[in-house]
Amino acid sequence: MKHIKKTDSVLRRAMNNVSGFWRASASETLYRHLKKDIRKKEDLFLALCFGDLLGLPIPTYITLKLLPHLISELPDWRRRFSRKRSKLWEAFEEFNKEF
Amino acid sequence: MKFLFGGKGGVGKTTISATFALMLAKTRPTLLVSSDPAHSLADIFGQPIGSSEKKITLPAQFKGELRVLELDVQKSLERYKETTRQKLANLNINFDFDFDKYIDKLSATPGAYENALFDQFADLLLSDRDDRLVFDTAPTGETLHLIQSADLIDQWIEIIISAREGVLKLKKLYNGSADDAIIDELREMKSKFQGVAKMLRQPQTHLIFVLTPEKLAVEETRRSLETLQKSRFPVRGLIVNRILPEDVSAATPFLKHQKKYLQAIRQKWQNLILGEIPWWRDEPEGLSQLIPFAENLRRTKLGNFVK
Numbered sequence: 001m002k003h004i005k006k007t008d009s010v011l012r013r014a015m016n017n018v019s020g021f022w023r024a025s026a027s028e029t030l031y032r033h034l035k036k037d038i039r040k041k042e043d044l045f046l047a048l049c050f051g052d053l054l055g056l057p058i059p060t061y062i063t064l065k066l067l068p069h070l071i072s073e074l075p076d077w078r079r080r081f082s083r084k085r086s087k088l089w090e091a092f093e094e095f096n097k098e099f
Numbered sequence: 100m101k102f103l104f105g106g107k108g109g110v111g112k113t114t115i116s117a118t119f120a121l122m123l124a125k126t127r128p129t130l131l132v133s134s135d136p137a138h139s140l141a142d143i144f145g146q147p148i149g150s151s152e153k154k155i156t157l158p159a160q161f162k163g164e165l166r167v168l169e170l171d172v173q174k175s176l177e178r179y180k181e182t183t184r185q186k187l188a189n190l191n192i193n194f195d196f197d198f199d200k201y202i203d204k205l206s207a208t209p210g211a212y213e214n215a216l217f218d219q220f221a222d223l224l225l226s227d228r229d230d231r232l233v234f235d236t237a238p239t240g241e242t243l244h245l246i247q248s249a250d251l252i253d254q255w256i257e258i259i260i261s262a263r264e265g266v267l268k269l270k271k272l273y274n275g276s277a278d279d280a281i282i283d284e285l286r287e288m289k290s291k292f293q294g295v296a297k298m299l300r301q302p303q304t305h306l307i308f309v310l311t312p313e314k315l316a317v318e319e320t321r322r323s324l325e326t327l328q329k330s331r332f333p334v335r336g337l338i339v340n341r342i343l344p345e346d347v348s349a350a351t352p353f354l355k356h357q358k359k360y361l362q363a364i365r366q367k368w369q370n371l372i373l374g375e376i377p378w379w380r381d382e383p384e385g386l387s388q389l390i391p392f393a394e395n396l397r398r399t400k401l402g403n404f405v406k
Contacts, residue, residue, distance in 0.1 A: 034273050041266045048262050052205065059252045060205040061214035062259060065288060067202070068183050069281045072190055 039080070046070065046077050054091055100404070101224060101232045101298070106309035107319045108238035111340040114383050114392075115309050115376070116235040117143045119401060121386075122393040124157060124165035126405050128230035131167045134220050134245075135237040136212075138169040145385040150174050158390070166230075172215045176206050213248045220245070221295045224304075243326055246299065249292045250330070256289045305335040307373065312339060312360035321367075336373035338401070339364055343378050374399030 049066050051058035081089050104116040113133070117140065120131035130152065133140045141148045144155060150171035157165055180202050187198055205211060223232065237245070263282050271277045298304055308323065310316040324334055342361060343354050365372065376395055383392045397405065 031273065034269060038266060038269045038273060041262075041269060045259075045262045045266050048259060052208065058259075059214060059255050060208045060211045061218075061252065062255060062285075062288070064179070064202070064205050064211065064215075065284060066281060067205075068186050069284060071183070071187055071198075074196070078196075 042073075043077060043081060046073065047081075101234070101304045102404075103234040103236055103299075103304070103306050104309055105236050105306065105323070106238070107316045110309050110311045110316050111376075112238075112309045113139050113143055113235050115338055115340060115396075116233050118383065118389050118393040118396055120165060120167075120231075120233040121157075121389050122396050122401070122405060123231050123233065124163040125161050125393075127163040129163055129165050129233060130223075130228070130230050131165065131233045131235065132220075132223060133167075133169045133235045134216060135235060136172070136216075137237075140167055140169055140235065143384060143389070155386070157386070163230075170216060170219050172212055172219065175219065176215065210248060210251075213245055214252060217245055217248060217295070218291070221291045224298055225291065225294050243323060246327075246332060247330060249296055253289065253292050256285060256292070260285050260289065299332050306332060307336045307338060308334055309338045309340055310364070311341045312357045312364060314356075314360060317360050317364060334371065336400075337364070337368055337371045338373055338399075339375045341378050342375055372400075374401045 047054070048056070048058070049063055049070060052060050052063060082093075102116075102119065104112050104119070106112050113135075117131060120129050123129040131140065138148075144167065146155075148167050148169050150169060152166045152168045155165045155167055180199065183202065184198065206215075220234070224234075260282065263279070263285060267277055267279055267282060270279075299306065306327070308320055310320045320337070327334055339361065343357055345354075347354060361375075374396060376399070379392060379395075381388055383389050396402070
C-alpha cells in the first residue's frame with residue numbers, strides 16, 4: 001500500500017512538471033492571442049461608443065460622458081482601425097471626412 | 100419629500116410651485132428648482148437667480164429657509180468642454196481631430212440636451228439632502244420626454260456595458276485586474292437612470308399636475324395622466340388653478356365654460372384634486388404677493404404637507 005502511494009506521488013510530480021512545461025510554452029502563444037483578442041474587442045467597443053459617426057442611434061450623451069476616458073485611446077484606435085481596411089472603416093471614411 | 104409640478108404651458112406651474120415652496124419654507128428648509136429651459140423663477144421672485152443655489156431672504160415668521168436654483172445645461176456643457184479640452188492638452192498627443200467641433204456636434208444632437216438636463220435633475224433628486232425639494236418642470240411634453248428618455252438611454256447603456264464587460268473579461272485573464280474607469284462610469288450612469296425611475300415611483304415623491312378649467316388644459320392633462328399611467332409613474336395629485344369667482348359679470352360666458360370644465364375635472368379626478376385655487380386679482384410677483392397667495396394653498400389639501 002505504502003509502495004503504491006509513493007509511486008503515485010512520484011508520478012504526480014512528474015505529471016506536474018510536464019504540465020508546467022506545457023503551460024510555460026503554451027502561455028506565450030496564449031498571451032499573444034489574448035492580447036490580440038483584447039485589442040479586437042476594444043476596437044469594437046470604441047466603434048460602438050462613437051457610433052454616432054456611423055449613424056448608429058446611440059444617445060450622444062453616453063459618448064459625451066465616456067469621451068474624457070476614451071480620448072487617450074483615440075489616436076491608436078484610428079491608426080489600427082484604418083490599417084485594417086475593413087468595411088466598417090470604409091464607412092467611417094465615407095461619412096467622416098475629417099476623422 | 101420631493102414634489103414635481105407639471106402641466107401645460109401657461110397654467111401657472113411656476114407660480115404654484117413657487118408659492119408651494121414658500122409654504123413649505125414656513126416650517127422646513129426647502130429647495131425650489133426650475134428645470135424648465137425657459138426659466139421664469141427670477142421673474143416671480145423679482146430678483147436674479149442663477150445656476151447655483153440662491154437663498155431668498157424671508158420674513159421673520161418663517162422657521163425654515165428657501166433656496167432657489169435654475170438648472171443651466173448650457174453652462175455645465177461649457178464646463179465639460181473646458182475640462183475635456185484640458186485633458187486632451189495634458190495628454191500632449193498629436194492627433195489632428197477637431198474635438199471642439201466634435202463635442203459641439205454631439206451636444207447639438209436631439210436628446211443630448213434632455214439627457215444632460217436629466218443628469219442634473221437626477222443628481223438633485225437622488226441626493227440625500229434632508230430639505231424638501233420642489234421642482235418646477237418644463238411644460239408637459241418636455242417633462243414626459245425627460246422621464247421617458249431615461250428608459251431609452253437605459254437600453255443603450257445596457258448594450259455598451261455588455262460590450263465593455265466582454266473586453267474586461269479578457270483583460271482580467273491577461274493581467275488579473277478588473278478595475279476600469281469606463282465600466283464604473285457606465286454603471287454609475289445606469290444606476291442613476293434607474294434610481295430616478297425608482298424614486299419617481301416612491302411614495303415620498305409627489306408628481307403633481309397643475310391645470311386650469313379650460314378645454315385644452317383638461318385634454319392635455321388627461322393625455323399626460325394616461326401616458327404616465329402607461330409607464331407606471333403615479334400622478335399623486337392635481338391642482339386646479341385660476342378658478343374665477345362667481346361675481347364676475349363681464350366674464351359670464353367664460354365663467355360658464357369654466358364651470359363646465361370644473362365639473363368635469365371634479366367628476367373625473369375627484370380623488371386626485373389636492374387644491375382648487377381661485378383667481379388671484381393681482382399677478383403674484385415678489386414675496387409681498389406670494390406670501391398671501393401661499394395662504395391660499397395652505398387652506399387646501401396641500402396644507403397637509405406642512406403639518
